[in-house]
Amino acid sequence: MADDNAEPKKLPPKSYGNVIISLENCMFDKERLKTTASKVDGLDPETEISLRILGCEYIQTAGILLRLPQASHPVNSANVAMATAQVLFQRFYYSKSFVKHNMEIVAMACINLASKIEEEPRRLRDVINVFYHIKQKSMNKHIEPMVLDSKYITLKNNSIKAERRVLKELGFCVHVKHPHKMIVMYLQLLELQSNKRLVQTAWNYMNDSLRTDVFVRYPPETIACACIYLSARQLQVVLPESPDWYGLMGATLDEMEDIALTILRLYTFKLKPYSELDREVEKCRVILQAAKMKAKGLLNAEGLNSAAGTPQNFSPHSNSTQNSPKVKTESPGLPNSYKLGNSLVKEESNGSTAAVKKYGLDSLTDSRVRRSSNSSQIVGGLQGAKLQCHSPAF
């Protein structure tokens, strides 16, 4: 015998002050999702979506290379570390911006954290190595092991800090409920579990849905329903309509269609290469930094002159994809970067032509370090632009 309340319970999340401690998935309504932190920082939505998709892709690839048990097949649904990492990654970037928080570092932190949460811990060193490998591979570079120098130490420290930031930002609500098991369960309920193709298709849609925002918008039960719904339509499997099978799981047709469309949109989305995305981010970062310095009063009006020809009405809220390239082309000294063409270095040069010119283009990682050391110069070149366009607002 034991107390009645010894039953595995489902109490409402306890609130204490402003803080809610809960194991339920965090969700937001669509209105709130329209304005993300990255958007506020001036990043255009296309780039943000690309970064989200690419980050999830990195996590997925890294997970495979780290031999994290993959939830690739319904039979092996034991572990879901990669799915957890992707949900954490998505959630984090609804609270923080890609401009201020490097996508790769956060992705590393998420996979490190998720591997611990799902009881499949991997060494941080392995995570870093795997990301380094992916990067070399994606650039068709000769694969070399990472050198354990001060750069490595910095990277490791940064990803530990990023992990802590993710935890803090998500208020330690980092335990993700996944629809993996639900899909299997629901299909059993519908007596369709023997249709292997249907099971696998639904499963695949579910894994792909991690790259979209559905996990911050819908409970896992609804996502499971939507994946079944989408697969059944594709494979022309008839599902019971009266009563609505999905109604039993608490989903509505509208919700399922919304999720299905979101997933399908993923397949037509034109993913930009990381180099391009990183350039966009860097641009926003430079502008932001300039604004910050201005706000601190570190700049004086003279800085304005250097910004001839930059867009006049820039504001962090405008989706100024067209505007941004101008900043680049018309800034003195920048056009050089275009000469780099598709070379690997371009990937990381991000318009820091000063660095490129000065040090040559020997290695990608080197130029990356130099970029940061030279970023003040870049800022010097661009801050005026920011100042000028912002002046009406001040």
Place this chain on the structure above:
Amino acid sequence: MATYQREVIEFPYCEEVSKYEKIIKIGQGTFGEVFKARHQKTRKIVALKKVLMENEKEGFPITALREIKILQLLRHENVVTLLEICRTKASAYNRYKGSIYLVFEFCEHDLAGLLSNSNVQFSLGEIKEALKQLLNGLYYIHQNKVLHRDMKTANILLTKDGRLKLADFGLARAFSFPKPGQPNRYTNRVVTLWYRPPELLLGERNYTQAIDVWGAGCIMAEMWTRSPIMQGNTEQHQLTLITHLCGSITPEVWQDVDQLELYQSLELPKGQKRKVKDRLKSYVKDQYALDLIDKLLGLDPKTRTSTDEALNHDFFWEDPMPCSLTRMLSQHTQSMYEYLAPRRRIQQNHPPSHPAPPPPRQNAATSKLGLNTASFEKTY
């Protein structure tokens, strides 16, 4: 202005710990210090447990992640309540590494502190009440598939209004029932040595809730003896003490024990009779109590009694019935913690800690064995 700094979405987030003022250090948990603290505005008293991050090469410790998840999952009157998680700001003072604090409801005493104070007297009914709450808490966490893995009197808290709570889930983890052919491989370097069950000492990695039940048995006996009943110095020594109390460990009393990793390599005294009741009867006068302790300290984890069976034991259903602890505890206005208690046995008061040092098993054990038989006898 400053629109770009506006954060759009607020997740449940961490507030700064500075809203609490620390009053006094009250303990040393598995992964950090514990403080009594007061909310600056509401004056509410809480316990703050700092998560040590300094030497973490792999980022945020997985044990802390487990503790947080488990505490978020568990809500029961006999399990300590996690109120929130706070942080300190990264600054030059902490080399830009902020710390994380777990904020708990405050409990006035811990069982180790109470038992070490001879002014605190439990009546039989009060002992029953405390044990009933203890087993209720254990039953609940086991129902939720959580192993505590660090049962000991210092981790049992009591509020001044007589509520007992399991605390310190720093070593706890979720478990699954092993599937045939797929044994679990958990670490066996858990549980403070004096409360560690024989299967862990013999290297079992596929263990169950029964490991916490053993601890409950040790704690139950301690309610009368007032100090831990088996204070071993090494794993080998602890096993010897267990054998002296519970009889020789053989395949006859414990099926398949010879399959365990360390069964051959550790020295297990032969020909010992089980004398749990005999040796405890001078402390424990109640026959039902003796019988329950005997069942909780079953050698074979497969046949050791479960929390459910224990709660059904006559001990809890015969006169005197369990009675509230409030009256007894209200006589003591001073908080009692093991950490703050005067050191009774300076040398022995610190059981070898849980992440036990890597196996100095046999050599150290045999050398110390002779010396410590004396202290073993003394504790009875």
